Each structure stands twice: as structure tokens, then as C-alpha cells.
Amino acid sequence: AQTVTQSQPEMSVQEAETVTLSCTYDTSENNYYLFWYKQPPSRQMILVIRQEAYKQQNATENRFSVNFQKAAKSFSLKISDSQLGDTAMYFCAFSITSGTYKYIFGTGTRLKVLA
Amino acid sequence: DTAVSQTPKYLVTQMGNDKSIKCEQNLGHDTMYWYKQDSKKFLKIMFSYNNKELIINETVPNRFSPKSPDKAHLNLHINSLELGDSAVYFCASSQVPQHLNTEAFFGQGTRLTVV
Numbered sequence: 001a002q003t004v005t006q007s008q009p010e011m012s013v014q015e016a017e018t019v020t021l022s023c024t025y026d027t028s029e030n031n032y033y034l035f036w037y038k039q040p041p042s043r044q045m046i047l048v049i050r051q052e053a054y055k056q057q058n059a060t061e062n063r064f065s066v067n068f069q070k071a072a073k074s075f076s077l078k079i080s081d082s083q084l085g086d087t088a089m090y091f092c093a094f095s096i097t098s099g100t101y102k103y104i105f106g107t108g109t110r111l112k113v114l115a
Numbered sequence: 116d117t118a119v120s121q122t123p124k125y126l127v128t129q130m131g132n133d134k135s136i137k138c139e140q141n142l143g144h145d146t147m148y149w150y151k152q153d154s155k156k157f158l159k160i161m162f163s164y165n166n167k168e169l170i171i172n173e174t175v176p177n178r179f180s181p182k183s184p185d186k187a188h189l190n191l192h193i194n195s196l197e198l199g200d201s202a203v204y205f206c207a208s209s210q211v212p213q214h215l216n217t218e219a220f221f222g223q224g225t226r227l228t229v230v
Contacts, residue, residue, distance in 0.1 A: 047218040
């Protein structure tokens with residue numbers, strides 16, 4: 001079974017501080033991609049960052065970076081210099097093929113950035 | 116230009132009614148999806164279409180029938196609506212599945228409330 005686990009239902013961080021959201025996954029696939037999506041109160045799903053499983057180098061996008069540990073099947077998201085606009089639900093996901101095409105999402109972490 | 120657009124954004128209807136949600140993408144993607152997000156924010160795939168062909172049907176009741184008239188459209192028709200169908204339904208699209216290095220683009224969601 002392919003699953004994604006986000007063990008932190010809710011987190012909060014002070015503005016300008018750094019926060020790390022955890023994600024673990026389980027798959028027997030060797031090639032896959034990992035994603036972090038953000039869902040603000042507007043409900044729109046927005047891609048934050050993605051990581052190719054065959055790349056060892058961790059992806060970074062401005063204030064967002066990941067710590068990808070393939071052997072441990074771990075894919076955490078670090079947000080530096082947190083801003084009020086970062087307040088949202090964050091979903092970890094991965095995509096597979098193997099004859100079925102889907103993105104599997106975790107249960108989400110609600111992040112609140114405090115002023 | 117909206118990449119993935121869903122209509123309507125909100126839908127309130129009585130139990131037993133039949134309703135449809137429309138989805139269109141202008142990204143030239145081959146694959147489209149329907150996801151259901153429940154009250155706990157859990158995102159679960161319902162259907163996946165590739166080039167108008169059904170790829171995934173994730174144990175969704177027969178009352179839900181997707182229809183893809185062409186690659187750019189994937190509509191969701193729901194018969195005999197039940198209270199438990201209340202949720203936010205997201206349409207998404209992505210490039211061909213073997214191109215794993217592409218994220219899914221999401222519509223804004225349709226909040227369905229069955230009363």
C-alpha cells in the first residue's frame with residue numbers, strides 16, 4: 001500500500017522564525033516525485049516545492065526547502081523566515097505510475113504563523 | 116487565465132437530487148482527476164482519466180459518474196445525493212503520467228452541501 005503520513009495535525013510558529021513540517025511515506029516504487037502543497041483559507045491548492053526521488057540534492061524554493069531522506073522515506077518541509085501569509089494547511093504528496101496515475105496525499109498539517 | 120476551472124464553486128442541494136460539477140483545463144494536459152476533501156481536510160482520489168479513458172476508480176459509489184467528453188474536460192455527475200456526499204470536490208490535471216516531474220494543478224474546488 002502507498003501511504004503518506006503527516007504526524008503533526010497542527011503547528012504554530014512566530015513570524016520570522018523557522019518551522020519544519022514532517023512527512024513520511026511508504027511505497028515500493030523506486031521512481032516517484034514528492035510534493036508539498038499549500039492550501040490557504042481560499043481553498044486553492046498551490047504547489048510549494050517538489051523533489052525528484054532519484055535526486056539526492058534537496059530541493060529549495062526561496063524560503064522553502066526540503067530534507068529528503070530516501071532510505072528513511074522521509075520528506076520534511078522547512079519554512080524559513082515565516083510570514084503571516086504562510087498560514088495554511090500543508091499537504092505532503094507523491095506521484096506514482098505503475099499503471100495507475102494518481103497523487104497520494106497526507107492528512108495535512110495546519111500551520112499558523114503568529115504575529 | 117485560469118488553468119483549471121470548476122463550476123460551480125458552491126452547491127447546496129437536497130438529498131436525493133442529481134447534480135453535476137464541471138471541470139475544464141486549458142493546460143493541454145492529458146490526465147485529469149477528481150479528488151474529494153472531507154471535513155477533516157483529507158484529500159482522497161476518486162477518479163483519474165488519461166486521454167478521456169478512465170484509469171482509476173477508487174471504490175467510489177456508482178452514484179458518482181465521471182464523464183470526459185475530451186481531454187480538456189472532466190465532469191462529475193452525482194445521482195441520488197446523500198448527506199455523506201457533503202465535501203469539497205477538487206478537479207486537477209497533470210501532464211502525461213510518465214512525466215513525473217510535473218505537479219498536479221488544482222481547480223478552486225466545489226463545496227457541495229447536501230441538506
